[in-house]
Amino acid sequence: MSVETSKRPARNNGNVIVAAVCLAFFTGMIGMAYAAVPLYKMFCQATGYGGATKRATQQYADRVLDRAITVRFDANIAGVPWQFQPVQRSMTMKIGETVQAQYQAVNKFDRPVTGRATFNVQPELAGPYFxxxxxxxxxxxxxxxxxxxxxxxxxxxxxxxxxxxELKDMKTITLSYTMFPVEKSKPVASSVPVKGSSKTISNTEANLGG
Structure with a gap:
């Protein structure tokens, strides 16, 4: 057996190890990326980062300024068969004043549809203050x-x-919602015993008479 032939198995084993390490690293990075999505959403909601509005810890501001600001309302759909829009396109209020706006959704499809909305604020710097x-x-x-x-x-x-x-002279903020479809998971069929037999059938079969 030549020296070159004896080295070949060791070289192949080394390649396998390198490939396994790379695959494990790549898989781990994908897992971290997916885990980062909900964490990033929570971070944006809490801080207003990236134009996300901030969740209020109190119903009213500690003061109301004698200065008006206009909020424009925007609505979009992304694959959901709804008509989705703000009832009014804009609203002017005093800074610090608590107000209510209204959006409206209409299902234009011939079956029940579930939707979920995301939101953001423009300009992005205004997110933490909305x-x-x-x-x-x-x-x-x-x-x-x-x-x-x-x-x-x-x-x-x-x-x-x-x-x-950057915001002290701002007079307009845009609040934008996008509605996405939500797919409901199908119920998992369970088994029920057949009387007088060791056979089992699914609940769906039982409801249909076996």
Whole structure:
């Protein structure tokens, strides 16, 4: 046996080990990426980062400024067969004042459809100062065929927004929602025993008479 031939198995084993390490690293990175999605969503909701509105810890601001600001409302759909839109396109209120806006959804499909809304604020820097007290976002909503639903959002603009140099002269904020479809998981069939037999059938078969 030559020296070159004897080295070949060791070289092949080394390649296998390197490939296994790379695969494990790649799989781990994918897992971390998927885990980061819900964590990033929670981070955005808590801080307003990336244009996400901030969840209010109180219903009212600690003060109301004698200065008005206009909030524009935007609605989009992404694959859900609904008509989804704000009841009014804009609203002007005082900074720090708690107000309620209304969105409306209509199911245009011939069967029940479940949707879920995400949101953001423009400009992005205003996200941490847009405090929502009540919101339909990230909540699964099912509409029957032809059903219409009013969807309120209660919010206020934090007076501290005027202390931010980039935002102190801002007069308009845009609140945007996007509605996505939600696929409901199908029930898992379970087995029930057949009388007088060791045979079992699924619940679906039992309901259909076996």
């Amino acid at each position: 405090n929502k007290v009540e919101c339909f976002c990230f909540t699964d909503t099912t509409l029957e065929p032809g059903q219409t639903l009013d969807m309120p959002v209660v919010f206020y603009v934090d007076p501290d927004i005027v202390n931010v140099p």
